[in-house]
Amino acid sequence: MRFLVVEEDEAQAHQIKVALTEQGYVVDVVIDGEQGWAYVETFTYDLLLINTSLRDLNGIDLCRCLRNEGYSVPILLLTVQNSSIDQVTYLEAGADDHLVKPFTPTELFARIRALLRSPRRANAPLLHWNDLHLDPVSREVTYQQKPLSLSPKEYSLLELFLRNPKRVLTQSAILEHLWSFESQPNEHTVRAHVKRLRRKLQSVNADKIIETIYGVGYRLKPPSPELSKQQADIAPAESPETPAELLSVKSNVSQGSIAASSDLPVSRERFKTIILNRIQTLEETINNAQTFTSELCQNAELQAHKLAGSLGILGLKSAYQLAQNIEQCFIEGRQTPQTPSLIDTLKTLIALLYQELQHPFDEFEEKIPVQSEQESISKQQTSFQVLVVDDDLELTEQLKQIAIHWNIQLNVTTKLEEARVALRETPPHLVLLDLVFPDHRDGGFVLLEELKYQFPELPVLVWTVRDDMSDRAAVARLGGNAFLSKSVSCDQVLEAIKDILQSTSTAPxxxxxxxxxxxxxxxxxxxxxxxxxxxxxxxxxxxxxxxxxxxxxxxxxxxxxxxxxxxxxxxxxxxxxxxxxxxxxxxxxxxxxxxxxxxxxxxxxxxxxxxxxxxxxxxxxxxxRLDRIHLLRSLAETDPITGLLNRRRSTHDLHRYLHLSRRHCQPFCLVLIALDCFQSINNQYGYTVGDSVMRQFGQILQRHFRDEDIVAHWGGEEFIVGLYGSYQSDGAKRITQLLELVQMTVFPVANHVQIQMTMSAGIAAYPEDGMDLSSLYAASNAALCQAKASGGNCFLTLSSDSRSTV
Structure with a gap:
């Protein structure tokens, strides 16, 4: 497992790293909050240990920023302050626990083990795969109750596989999890450790647990069909080795991630019918040999070709060969006159094909998985499902109507018991929870605690009339993702829901x-x-x-x-x-x-x-193919300094958004942004420092705007942002917040020098300021020039002659 320690006291950081490394953990160490943020964005960690008293970005603010970005990994704060007010502050910031300095290694290890076995991480501390068991607490590994002695790195590698049972782990992913940034070896080391781990497993007759997916990586080998029912219930979905096996197991693949065409029902009878129809078509063509024409032969050749492909996919090798022979006969028949011997050969092949398929068809109904009507419906469902647990029917009905336009489907329950039933039957993407109910004043807290144990990955947004500090601290302690007062508007609630869902979901x-x-x-x-x-x-x-x-x-x-x-x-x-x-x-x-x-x-x-x-x-x-196209696309479409979209790619996307705005009568905002007095930074500190400032500013823009917004660097000090579905007032609000954020940000440069920057912006709105990209750009550029001329640190909008400064 990999930890990040953010501690400015280098001596203490070294002691913590040594102690954790001796326990078999991989540890990275940084000395300030800015570096901590950069490491978290770059690498994957299982736990963060953060000192509260850091320079620049302190530990509490770093913790709060990480939680606002949807970062759900456990956080342990290291502090010298332990008053009740401080404890509330830590929980409010999103920390899972805190440890008061000075502390002993034993106490540190105990806190870490408690966090790692908390419901947020897993439902049970014991990891197992068939007869292989790993106890993360005692660090003991057994196979069929026989102990297995592993080195620290072999243990970490096996634990990584067991914590990701359904995932194919690439060599780069294994390197990222098991080695620190400073000591990361090459991929040959991964292969060597996998080989040694396999040898250790083979010594206890567990040699077929880890398999290689050639060209991709490694995974746990799916369990054998002889699994007991209990094992089958906890084993992940089996991924068959060959297409032949695809039809010999029931489908355990999650259907939620598949967007399938609704007119393709996967039924047992349909496959049988398709194959038989193709054979019958061929048989009819052969029986009517006297009317053989080139066109009929070509059609029969196509049917034989399709038949061979289907039989091969089903793993019926002998039938596949027969269908290929039939196809070849029709190809010859199209090129030369048909002879009685060719007709006899075709009839013999058809008879052999029927005979070969007789037994497989007897077992067809056991081999082909059935797609239920409910599964078909769920595949087509693309909106987010949110369970609302609130007894205020008038307010929830109002929210439900507005949610339709946000592509969010709300299911409302007014009682806690109804919510528990709904969660078991159809788990939602998010729960919107009130804390107060008529029959149980603290019923919301009880349900929140249950959710974090039973559904640790399920996001919960609390929306309530109770709004004092103790309630907020309690919600943070119980694992709530966000807290909103009922004084906020319905649109703000839905925006918060969308932000949480987008931050917790990964786009496949x-x-x-x-x-x-x-x-x-x-x-x-x-x-x-x-x-x-x-x-x-x-x-x-x-x-x-x-x-x-x-x-x-x-x-x-x-x-x-x-x-x-x-x-x-x-x-x-x-x-x-x-x-x-x-x-x-x-x-x-x-x-x-x-x-x-x-x-x-x-x-x-x-x-x-x-x-x-x-x-x-x-x-x-x-x-x-995907790796290659991603690399080429990144090189062609990404600005090398900031990591944002470049001018070419963003221009294409902006044209597409404007086209959608015209088609669907939706608003659109174009924002042109520039850093004030940026050339003086290059002149005073050099272009390397200037590039660093640009890179940090690009990261600020990426974090501030939505995933669906277009954020690009057009060269020099000029940045452009496209906001689809946003009116001019929406854009002005976002830029006002950005002005404040930039002014509060400290940009570290060489030799521990820190500088502060301001920015200016010009906003143009479709259709008021222009109907196409060139006119909108001209309008936003004119507004930006006026903002700079007025002293900077502000934005202007031409259409309303408005001006906002910080």
């Missing part, structure tokens, strides 16, 4: 798969989500462009032969569009001849995999 990589074969699509649905990929499937190529623009995928998977539009035509269409021509495209096809493969690559494909495909090969190809 989106993939669009287009194939008219539902068997292939179902296999992809079973496989890809377990690797954190969000899959949208489409079986009708006529809806391709509409679906592409709606989903915005990062990778496209195409079948070669489909009705209406084939894969090559779709690929060429994508490559000819300026907005999508860089989209990675991967083909899946049962055809393996050189001419077809050449045709695919000439159309613009990035990669090709033949059906049937192996899981490891498909996943490796997908992640290799």
């Amino acid at each position: 990589t989106k993939i669009l798969a287009v194939d008219d074969d539902p068997i292939t699509l179902n296999c992809l649905q079973e496989l890809l989500p377990s690797y954190g990929l969000e899959l949208t499937v489409l079986d009708d190529p006529r809806l391709f462009w509409e679906t592409l623009e709606k989903t915005g995928p990062e990778l496209l998977i195409l079948d070669l032969e489909m009705p209406h539009f084939n894969g090559v035509e779709l690929c060429k269409t994508v490559r000819s569009d300026r907005s999508w021509n860089a989209l990675p495209i991967l083909f899946l096809s049962a055809r393996k001849d050189p001419q077809t493969i050449q045709q695919i690559y000439q159309a613009g494909a990035d990669d090709y995999i033949s059906k049937p495909f192996a899981e490891a090969e498909l996943i490796t190809r997908i992640f290799n």
